[in-house]
Amino acid sequence: MTGVDTGGRSGRRPGNSGTREAILDAARLRFAEVGFDKASIRSIAGAAGVDPALVHHYFGAKAELLTAALDLPIDPQVVIGRIAAAPDDQLGETIVRHVVTIWDSPVGTQAVAAFRSIIGGGGNESMARAFLLEVVLKDIRTRVDSPPGTGDTRVVLAASQMIGLLVARKIVGIEPLASMPPELLARLVGPTLQRYLTGDLGAAGFSPGR
Amino acid sequence: MTGVDTGGRSGRRPGNSGTREAILDAARLRFAEVGFDKASIRSIAGAAGVDPALVHHYFGAKAELLTAALDLPIDPQVVIGRIAAAPDDQLGETIVRHVVTIWDSPVGTQAVAAFRSIIGGGGNESMARAFLLEVVLKDIRTRVDSPPGTGDTRVVLAASQMIGLLVARKIVGIEPLASMPPELLARLVGPTLQRYLTGDLGAAGFSPGR
Numbered sequence: 001m002t003g004v005d006t007g008g009r010s011g012r013r014p015g016n017s018g019t020r021e022a023i024l025d026a027a028r029l030r031f032a033e034v035g036f037d038k039a040s041i042r043s044i045a046g047a048a049g050v051d052p053a054l055v056h057h058y059f060g061a062k063a064e065l066l067t068a069a070l071d072l073p074i075d076p077q078v079v080i081g082r083i084a085a086a087p088d089d090q091l092g093e094t095i096v097r098h099v100v101t102i103w104d105s106p107v108g109t110q111a112v113a114a115f116r117s118i119i120g121g122g123g124n125e126s127m128a129r130a131f132l133l134e135v136v137l138k139d140i141r142t143r144v145d146s147p148p149g150t151g152d153t154r155v156v157l158a159a160s161q162m163i164g165l166l167v168a169r170k171i172v173g174i175e176p177l178a179s180m181p182p183e184l185l186a187r188l189v190g191p192t193l194q195r196y197l198t199g200d201l202g203a204a205g206f207s208p209g210r
Numbered sequence: 211m212t213g214v215d216t217g218g219r220s221g222r223r224p225g226n227s228g229t230r231e232a233i234l235d236a237a238r239l240r241f242a243e244v245g246f247d248k249a250s251i252r253s254i255a256g257a258a259g260v261d262p263a264l265v266h267h268y269f270g271a272k273a274e275l276l277t278a279a280l281d282l283p284i285d286p287q288v289v290i291g292r293i294a295a296a297p298d299d300q301l302g303e304t305i306v307r308h309v310v311t312i313w314d315s316p317v318g319t320q321a322v323a324a325f326r327s328i329i330g331g332g333g334n335e336s337m338a339r340a341f342l343l344e345v346v347l348k349d350i351r352t353r354v355d356s357p358p359g360t361g362d363t364r365v366v367l368a369a370s371q372m373i374g375l376l377v378a379r380k381i382v383g384i385e386p387l388a389s390m391p392p393e394l395l396a397r398l399v400g401p402t403l404q405r406y407l408t409g410d411l412g413a414a415g416f417s418p419g420r
Contacts, residue, residue: 156378160399163378168369191405202397
């Protein structure tokens with residue numbers, strides 16, 4: 001059980017799809033076996049019987065290969081781009097609004113199921129951690145790294161609130177969070193993310209430079 | 211698979227332990243079958259072959275029967291009592307400090323495993339929800355219900371942050387949260403809970419009366 005093979009694909013371009021799929025299968029296997037950090041592009045290429053340059057050609061860096069291997073129903077870069085466009089002082093509400101809207105959408109069902117599998121022990125924690133840190137939180141971590149060195153703590157605190165909201169709203173189904181409109185959730189929970197990302201966190205070394 | 215029978219007990223008083231255990235077994239079965247809300251003391255007593263009065267005599271109200279059925283390694287009333295003793299303006303930090311300390315303790319391992327089972331679909335969501343709302347959050351919900359009617363939202367928002375912290379720290383193991391000292395976590399995350407429980411939530415109907 002890999003917990004990451006989310007089923008059939010569609011809309012794939014014809015032609016080199018066999019090679020592409022072989023690389024993705026090898027990547028899923030390596031990520032599951034040794035974790036994201038220890039799985040080298042070289043070892044994945046070797047398992048797929050192709051040259052490492054071809055892996056880079058198809059997928060770019062290892063983080064993009066991971067995203068492709070997860071076979072997500074939406075491109076995380078689209079959401080990341082929308083969040084990147086928000087002004088600093090609206091980051092919190094923007095993140096809650098966009099992320100909750102995705103969870104509530106038809107494609108969100110698959111994301112919730114994958115998350116549930118990981119938490120329940122049927123998934124791959126290393127892939128989940130890597131996806132969160134190397135894909136989802138990568139750009140924003142750099143943006144909120146003020147004072148320098150606090151970016152990691154800031155984004156992971158924000159992620160912890162969003163994870164808890166996901167569990168409460170979509171998995172355990174605790175009211176009134178389960179059926180609250182995304183806009184009200186954004187107003188209630190947005191300020192938490194805002195403080196984590198850009199605020200004075202009230203602990204040594206966590207006051208933003210102004 | 212009940213996901214709640216956490217194994218052997220010890221230190222149980224001799225004498226009526228057979229009857230007591232029969233009631234607990236019947237309660238676990240009913241809670242798992244029909245959920246906490248629909249499981250009546252009468253139906254549990256019937257399944258255990260005893261008079262309903264005996265269930266009340268042994269366990270008191272249904273919430274206490276649920277707590278006993280969960281077979282927790284610590285008495286939640288002890289933690290609830292410590293939190294109840296905190297002044298209003300220190301609720302947030304006090305909750306984070308006490309709850310994280312329990313997660314990190316040897317008995318916390320069992321609580322984390324039970325939570326993981328529930329989230330992964332191997333447990334009983336209805337029992338988890340009931341335990342959260344009827345036992346853990348009951349007293350504090352009344353305390354923070356200002357303006358009247360906001361208590362439910364306040365405590366569930368606070369619970370969502372603590373659930374996310376549990377997942378990030380104890381299940382997925384995301385650094386720096388995974389190995390951060392409880393005292394620093396209390397300073398970073400405490401203000402989130404404080405705002406949820408007693409603050410002006412910046413949305414219609416959520417400003418505390420002052």
